[in-house]
Amino acid sequence: MSNAASITGKRQTLADSRETAEKEPDQPTLTEVPILQGLIGAGMGKGPALALLLAGPALSLPNMLVIRSVMGTEKTVAYVSLVVVMATISGLIYGHLYA
16 A cells, blocks of 8 residues: 555545545645645545545635635634535545445
């Protein structure tokens, strides 16, 4: 098993959650595709990759700051939580069906 696969797993709930929750929040959007190509090439599962791709733009630091300034902290926390949960669920389903 490659290093990326050993860190993120291939089809594990924990791997999907980890990729979604631990995504670097200050990473600019539209850089996820080349990063994911490298990670998938190194053995990352397709489910965690999808979870990272879905959560990436929504959980970027600039987006979260704008959402917080418009909607407030409590609603921003709810939004971020929902993005993490839904991206994780989507990654799980995709990983189990199409991996």
